[in-house]
Amino acid sequence: MDSATQILEIAERRMRQVGYNAVSYRDIAAEMGVKSASLHYHFPKKEDLGVALVRRYANNFRAHLAASTNGEVDPQTAIAAFVDICRHALTEQHLVCLCAVLGAEAPGLPHPVTIEVKNFFNDNIAWLAARYEALGFKGAIDHARTTLALLEGAMIISVVNDDITIFNAAVKSIQEKLT
Amino acid sequence: MDSATQILEIAERRMRQVGYNAVSYRDIAAEMGVKSASLHYHFPKKEDLGVALVRRYANNFRAHLAASTNGEVDPQTAIAAFVDICRHALTEQHLVCLCAVLGAEAPGLPHPVTIEVKNFFNDNIAWLAARYEALGFKGAIDHARTTLALLEGAMIISVVNDDITIFNAAVKSIQEKLT
DNA sequence: GTCTATAAGATGATAGAC
DNA sequence: GTCTATCATCTTATAGAC
Numbered sequence: 001m002d003s004a005t006q007i008l009e010i011a012e013r014r015m016r017q018v019g020y021n022a023v024s025y026r027d028i029a030a031e032m033g034v035k036s037a038s039l040h041y042h043f044p045k046k047e048d049l050g051v052a053l054v055r056r057y058a059n060n061f062r063a064h065l066a067a068s069t070n071g072e073v074d075p076q077t078a079i080a081a082f083v084d085i086c087r088h089a090l091t092e093q094h095l096v097c098l099c100a101v102l103g104a105e106a107p108g109l110p111h112p113v114t115i116e117v118k119n120f121f122n123d124n125i126a127w128l129a130a131r132y133e134a135l136g137f138k139g140a141i142d143h144a145r146t147t148l149a150l151l152e153g154a155m156i157i158s159v160v161n162d163d164i165t166i167f168n169a170a171v172k173s174i175q176e177k178l179t
Numbered sequence: 180m181d182s183a184t185q186i187l188e189i190a191e192r193r194m195r196q197v198g199y200n201a202v203s204y205r206d207i208a209a210e211m212g213v214k215s216a217s218l219h220y221h222f223p224k225k226e227d228l229g230v231a232l233v234r235r236y237a238n239n240f241r242a243h244l245a246a247s248t249n250g251e252v253d254p255q256t257a258i259a260a261f262v263d264i265c266r267h268a269l270t271e272q273h274l275v276c277l278c279a280v281l282g283a284e285a286p287g288l289p290h291p292v293t294i295e296v297k298n299f300f301n302d303n304i305a306w307l308a309a310r311y312e313a314l315g316f317k318g319a320i321d322h323a324r325t326t327l328a329l330l331e332g333a334m335i336i337s338v339v340n341d342d343i344t345i346f347n348a349a350v351k352s353i354q355e356k357l358t
Numbered sequence: 359g360t361c362t363a364t365a366a367g368a369t370g371a372t373a374g375a376c
Numbered sequence: 377g378t379c380t381a382t383c384a385t386c387t388t389a390t391a392g393a394c
Contacts, residue, residue: 100332205386216362
């Protein structure tokens with residue numbers, strides 16, 4: 001794993017725990033065993049790191065989605081795969097969605113970072129909407145919107161409570177509509 | 180308005196925009212026209228300010244709820260009042276719930292602050308659950324959980340998008356279940 | 359209650375050696 | 377690519393005068 005990737009890996013995990021401003025170049029460098037000046041070679045400004053972080057996260061998310069739904073997968077299973085990505089992060093890593101954290105502090109982030117977060121939300125609403133549409137839902141776009149909002153909110157509350165009960169309730173609600 | 184209240188007022192608005200770590204004593208003091216040292220007289224440590232902030236927010240939220248549902252109000256109207264408090268903050272002030280923001284960065288906050296955030300979530304889930312129960316809902320507690328998660332998530336995404344469409348979709352989803 | 363003054367430490371960032 | 381060295385600035389926080 002090259003340095004740039006390692007930086008992104010560490011920064012993502014930390015930001016998903018404590019937010020953008022609470023993560024410093026020093027912290028990341030210390031965990032890597034290098035000096036903070038080295039990070040500036042790869043990401044000159046923190047804004048550059050933030051943008052790269054969200055882009056990579058969005059791409060990885062899309063890749064996981066594609067891997068879980070390759071071949072001819074029915075829309076119902078595809079939506080379940082979407083939910084499972086969130087569940088996996090929550091149960092295996094105790095992490096919420098990167099964009100839930102950054103979205104919560106969006107007005108305080110460098111504008112280019114906020115734009116990436118916004119894109120993540122809209123891209124995934126569109127992805128979900130296409131599946132709801134394929135299932136013949138009336139108001140597919142609104143079902144997509146509530147599904148994403150529900151997952152993002154439930155992840156946050158679940159981590160605060162250190163209890164996935166609320167996430168499970170959210171999943172149940174999504175699944176009930178699918179049947 | 181006394182100084183302590185003024186500090187809380189300014190700190191709340193700013194933290195609901197940019198998060199806990201991005202708000203400094205200096206910023207708040209500058210907006211008040213005083214020096215940052217003065218703030219430490221009222222709230223010696225930032226953690227004290229954080230705790231007071233969430234407690235006041237939770238109390239105000241509860242007070243607004245009580246004011247909107249005084250007398251004999253049916254549970255359906257009570258839940259609608261809950262939703263309207265969120266809507267009002269979003270449309271009139273472009274602010275999300277304080278606990279949505281702090282919840283997103285919870286593992287990085289002083290522990291006493293996180294506890295207050297956790298209490299806010301649990302208190303309001305209980306409040307909503309009591310209303311769903313009164314309406315005869317099966318799994319009232321899970322309906323309460325999804326309602327809160329949905330509102331919190333929708334507020335975040337709405338602010339990022341500067342568009343209340345997603346919040347409106349969330350409200351529609353809550354209302355549909357109530358009919 | 360608010361001020362001045364000050365402290366110790368963190369922060370993002372850069373220049374230049376290796 | 378990573379290092380040392382350095383920077384200006386910001387951060388929370390305290391002591392003591394008014």
